[in-house]
Amino acid sequence: MADSQSDNSPKSIYDFTVKNIRGNDVSLSEYSGKVVLIVNVASKCGLTQSNYKELNVLYEKYKNKGFEILAFPCNQFAGQEPGNNEEIQEVVCTRFKAEFPIFDKIEVNGKDAAPVYKFLKSQKGGFLGDGIKWNFTKFLVNKEGKVVERYAPTTSPLKIEKDIQNLLEAESS
Known part of the structure; x- marks a missing residue:
């Protein structure tokens, strides 16, 4: 007997709807045809400054070439994102000058992920x-919404620039 789940199981990130930092639904299919970097972020982490700085550099350079960064605040690691959405947005936009979309605070591990x-x-x-x-x-997603690579927290965003370029240059199938 066929597993009924298999037909409905998500094929790409485009099958998901998430909430943005203002609590509005956003279908990830809006990013169809783009290369997307998905990152779980925190405001008070030792990696915060350098990551935001380099993510901003990548975003500036490639946002008009079909590249998008989606940032998901998460407080599951040593409580380094304790704020509510308003506070997070304030920090991200003011202190780190991020222009890429920030989403609702989520859990990335455990049953409530x-x-x-x-x-x-x-x-x-x-x-x-x-x-x-x-x-x-960091998760790098190609133009078809498929996850092609996962990078450790310590991998600097600029180190993955080549991978981003390669995906941007790849023809959509």
């Missing part, structure tokens, strides 16, 4: 199996 994160982890497990290890774990 956001569905899109369950999908990302199922596509690319990390060193700790599926679990997200820390803030600023």
Whole structure:
């Protein structure tokens, strides 16, 4: 007997709807045809300053070439994103000058993990199996919405620029 789940199981990130930082629904299919970097972020992490700085550089450079960064605040790592959405947005936009979209604060691990994160982890497990290890774990998604690479929190965003360029240059199938 066929597993009825298999037909409905998500095929790409485009099958998900998430909430933005203002609490509005956003279908990730809006990013169809773009190369997307999905990052779980925190305001008070040792990696915050450098990651936001370099993510901004990448965003500036490639946002008009079909590249998007989606940032998901998460407080599951040493409580480094304690604020509410308004406070997070304030920090991200004012202190770190981020222009890319910031979404609703979510959980990335455990039973309450956001569905899109369950999908990302199922596509690319990390060193700790599926679990997200820390803030600023990065998932690179191609123009078809498929996860092609996962990077450790300590991987600097600028180190993945080449991978982004390669995906941007790839023809959509």
